[in-house]
Amino acid sequence: MIKIHNLGFPRIGAQRELKFALERHWRGEDSLETLEHTARTLRQRHWLTQKAAGLDWIPVGDFACYDHVLSTLFLLGALPSRFAIDPAQATLADQFTLARGNASQPAMEMTKWFDTNYHYLAPEFDRHTTFAAQPRWLLEPLAEARALGLAAKPVLLGPLSLLWLGKSKDGVDRLSLLPALLSAYGELLSALSIHGVDWVQIDEPILGLDLPADWLAAYQPAYTQLAAQAPRLLLASYFASVLPQRDLLKRLPVAGVHLDVVRAPEQLAGFVADWPRERVLSLGVIDGRNIWRADLNALLTQLAPLAAQWGEQLWLAPSCSLLHVPVDLAQETELDAEVKTWLAFAVQKLNELKLLARGLNHGADSIANELAACRHAHNSRRTSPRVVNPAVRQRLADIRPGDDQRRSAYPQRARAQHDWLQLPLLPTTTIGSFPQTADIRAARAAWRAGKLDAASYDAAMRAEITLAVRKQEALGLDVLVHGEAERNDMVEYFGEQLDGFVFTRHGWVQSYGSRCVKPPVLFGDVSRPQPMTVAWSVFAQSLTERPMKGMLTGPVTILQWSFVRDDLARAEVCRQIALAIRDEVLDLENAGIRVIQIDEPAFREGLPLKRADWDAYLDWAGQSFRLSAAGVDDATQIHTHMCYSEFNDILPAIAALDADVITIETSRSDMELLDAFAEFAYPNEIGPGVYDIHSPRIPDSAEMVKLLNKALAVIPARRLWVNPDCGLKTRNWAETEAALTNMLTATRQLRAQLAATV
Numbered sequence: 001m002i003k004i005h006n007l008g009f010p011r012i013g014a015q016r017e018l019k020f021a022l023e024r025h026w027r028g029e030d031s032l033e034t035l036e037h038t039a040r041t042l043r044q045r046h047w048l049t050q051k052a053a054g055l056d057w058i059p060v061g062d063f064a065c066y067d068h069v070l071s072t073l074f075l076l077g078a079l080p081s082r083f084a085i086d087p088a089q090a091t092l093a094d095q096f097t098l099a100r101g102n103a104s105q106p107a108m109e110m111t112k113w114f115d116t117n118y119h120y121l122a123p124e125f126d127r128h129t130t131f132a133a134q135p136r137w138l139l140e141p142l143a144e145a146r147a148l149g150l151a152a153k154p155v156l157l158g159p160l161s162l163l164w165l166g167k168s169k170d171g172v173d174r175l176s177l178l179p180a181l182l183s184a185y186g187e188l189l190s191a192l193s194i195h196g197v198d199w200v201q202i203d204e205p206i207l208g209l210d211l212p213a214d215w216l217a218a219y220q221p222a223y224t225q226l227a228a229q230a231p232r233l234l235l236a237s238y239f240a241s242v243l244p245q246r247d248l249l250k251r252l253p254v255a256g257v258h259l260d261v262v263r264a265p266e267q268l269a270g271f272v273a274d275w276p277r278e279r280v281l282s283l284g285v286i287d288g289r290n291i292w293r294a295d296l297n298a299l300l301t302q303l304a305p306l307a308a309q310w311g312e313q314l315w316l317a318p319s320c321s322l323l324h325v326p327v328d329l330a331q332e333t334e335l336d337a338e339v340k341t342w343l344a345f346a347v348q349k350l351n352e353l354k355l356l357a358r359g360l361n362h363g364a365d366s367i368a369n370e371l372a373a374c375r376h377a378h379n380s381r382r383t384s385p386r387v388v389n390p391a392v393r394q395r396l397a398d399i400r401p402g403d404d405q406r407r408s409a410y411p412q413r414a415r416a417q418h419d420w421l422q423l424p425l426l427p428t429t430t431i432g433s434f435p436q437t438a439d440i441r442a443a444r445a446a447w448r449a450g451k452l453d454a455a456s457y458d459a460a461m462r463a464e465i466t467l468a469v470r471k472q473e474a475l476g477l478d479v480l481v482h483g484e485a486e487r488n489d490m491v492e493y494f495g496e497q498l499d500g501f502v503f504t505r506h507g508w509v510q511s512y513g514s515r516c517v518k519p520p521v522l523f524g525d526v527s528r529p530q531p532m533t534v535a536w537s538v539f540a541q542s543l544t545e546r547p548m549k550g551m552l553t554g555p556v557t558i559l560q561w562s563f564v565r566d567d568l569a570r571a572e573v574c575r576q577i578a579l580a581i582r583d584e585v586l587d588l589e590n591a592g593i594r595v596i597q598i599d600e601p602a603f604r605e606g607l608p609l610k611r612a613d614w615d616a617y618l619d620w621a622g623q624s625f626r627l628s629a630a631g632v633d634d635a636t637q638i639h640t641h642m643c644y645s646e647f648n649d650i651l652p653a654i655a656a657l658d659a660d661v662i663t664i665e666t667s668r669s670d671m672e673l674l675d676a677f678a679e680f681a682y683p684n685e686i687g688p689g690v691y692d693i694h695s696p697r698i699p700d701s702a703e704m705v706k707l708l709n710k711a712l713a714v715i716p717a718r719r720l721w722v723n724p725d726c727g728l729k730t731r732n733w734a735e736t737e738a739a740l741t742n743m744l745t746a747t748r749q750l751r752a753q754l755a756a757t758v
């Protein structure tokens with residue numbers, strides 16, 4: 001009898017209950033107790049859903065109100081010292097202070113969770129970091145789960161992954177903190193042991209990365225120490241193959257290992273052949289990162305011999321936590337009926353597991369009807385005429401080598417651009433979005449619900465655009481944007497207008513804290529039936545003499561932030577999107593929009609986790625960006641924008657995108673990033689962000705002058721732009737205008753300083 005379990009469940013709620021509860025609390029409308037009550041209700045509901053799916057083990061401790069890395073820090077008492085919070089007394093309110101900052105301290109830094117669009121809060125370590133286990137954070141939910149009669153399996157982020165994912169604030173070697181950290185983990189595990197816990201899932205996702213030798217070497221002593229006082233440990237890997245670490249894993253005193261065989265099926269044979277039979281082999285066979293219905297027929301055939309050999313030592317699960325998929329497909333009553341049969345969200349994925357277990361334990365006949373339905377859905381998807389568009393395939397085949405190259409090299413283009421743009425030194429601009437106010441969202445919601453007609457919605461958005469243009473002129477910005485009021489999201493908006501996509505009503509996935517995204521579903525060949533942004537940009541340009549930047553999302557980011565078909569190589573899909581964006585770029589240019597930004601904030605996120613795969617990715621991703629951009633005249637200025645990323649290791653590839661201007665997030669790293677740009681002699685223009693847009697805090701102009709002086713030390717003034725870190729959609733107008741006023745003041749001061757020195 002094989003067993004089934006789950007690694008983690010989405011926290012946000014099918015109706016985004018957690019999001020709304022958090023935001024009500026932060027606005028001061030609900031008490032902390034009310035919020036905690038909602039959180040408890042949600043996690044209990046999620047446990048019962050999992051119980052109904054017949055799981056043998058249910059994860060506990062995967063729930064977090066803000067972020068699971070942040071929760072782990074509270075569990076271990078490893079709070080950044082600058083907040084001066086006593087871990088023994090800490091409350092949920094303190095979690096929000098760390099996550100969102102306060103009057104005297106900026107928020108903890110947010111960064112991407114591996115290659116996902118989820119952002120965690122990066123632990124801050126220094127030589128004075130101490131640890132003190134606070135088991136109450138885990139024992140409370142454990143008691144709640146047990147009260148519901150559940151077989152609870154606590155989930156912990158493992159010690160080496162926790163250290164690796166953090167930042168050293170004073171140069172301290174994070175590994176030197178391991179002994180102290182292990183004592184705290186030891187205390188936690190003993191507490192769980194005392195409370196009668198059988199199994200603990202300990203996540204070490206970094207095992208899939210190319211780890212340095214000293215980090216790998218730390219595993220053996222660390223886990224030997226932990227296992228001594230712990231319940232049975234199931235060491236969970238995901239997102240990449242851990243086959244290179246198989247011998248290490250065998251030496252560790254863990255009772256089981258979890259493998260992601262959706263992302264890395266090639267590791268399966270190696271483990272089956274060699275993993276000790278008395279230990280658990282947990283296989284992640286249901287895709288936790290995508291929304292396609294599993295092929296149960298194929299899985300049954302593949303797994304039946306393993307089930308016979310391994311019996312109850314074989315566990316099946318989703319490939320990773322279900323955090324990365326929406327909650328329940330049943331809510332999608334408006335989704336195209338055929339496409340709907342091709343999909344599975346978290347609840348459906350657990351049902352797939354249940355069917356697999358039944359089929360393996362009681363024979364395929366016991367699920368004959370479900371297998372037939374599954375076969376039917378897969379056939380329908382494979383043979384659907386909507387999936388393949390011959391014209392798109394032909395266009396891809398017709399791509400010629402020069403199609404991704406601009407007509408002239410940057411120096412010549414720069415002359416042509418500067419001739420007509422006539423911008424001052426240190427030109428100022430913003431990244432695209434202005435505040436998405438409640439009024440804007442309400443107007444869109446009313447229009448979608450049929451309560452506001454199209455013409456009125458259009459007029460409301462034009463009024464927002466007009467307001468944004470007037471405000472920018474008053475502030476004195478040089479290159480304007482229209483503000484993106486008409487966009488629900490920078491990816492979903494384009495997905496809705498392109499062929500080859502469908503979109504959901506409730507398919508929300510947590511991005512960070514209370515912020516969610518609703519990734520469009522890319523199921524077929526992509527093409528652009530008609531212009532998508534031209535009318536808005538032309539309208540915005542008509543309001544001003546200043547240059548108006550056209551604003552597009554790039555092909556790599558559209559790919560990365562969608563749920564993408566798994567029946568065509570990502571490189572091909574990306575090129576299809578690139579050609580659609582290329583058409584839009586050319587239509588914008590024809591309509592007189594001659595500064596065009598193609599955002600690629602997810603360019604770094606798409607980088608494979610293993611270095612061996614980097615070159616191939618950078619090759620097709622870079623080509624796709626250039627395909628989208630390269631059709632224009634020399635005098636048309638192409639911008640790109642990137643954020644949330646460490647770019648240092650891929651700078652040559654970023655330079656190879658050959659954008660005329662790149663605006664990047666740098667302020668939170670205090671412009672550290674720019675050293676790398678200088679070292680590599682980045683050849684084109686750069687706008688390093690001069691302030692963090694994620695926090696309500698308003699930096700003064702002196703702070704920005706300091707950052708700009710840092711930038712000027714490494715980038716020549718004539719190639720330097722001034723802008724915020726990212727778009728301003730999550731801010732309100734008061735914060736936005738105050739911060740931009742300071743940015744303009746700082747710029748004028750720097751211009752005067754430069755004029756005085758030449």
Ligand SMILES: Nc1nc2c(c(=O)[nH]1)N[C@@H](CNc1ccc(C(=O)N[C@@H](CCC(=O)N[C@@H](CCC(=O)N[C@@H](CCC(=O)O)C(=O)O)C(=O)O)C(=O)O)cc1)CN2
Pocket residue numbers: 117436438441442444445487488489490491492511512514515516517518561644730
């Ligand atoms: N896809 C994507 N990934 C990204 C980013 C991004 O912009 N897009 N930015 C980075 C950071 N991530 C972010 C992710 C989300 C948000 C964000 O603001 N999300 C909004 C939702 C945005 C949205 O889709 N809005 C829709 C729908 C809004 C909505 O929920 N409407 C209500 C009703 C309207 C109301 O009265 O509010 C409803 O339909 O129920 C719209 O504007 O139309 C949120 O969580 O609140 C910000 C940053 C990295 N990853």
Ligand SMILES: [Zn+2]
Pocket residue numbers: 431601641642643725726727
């Ligand atoms: Zn950005």
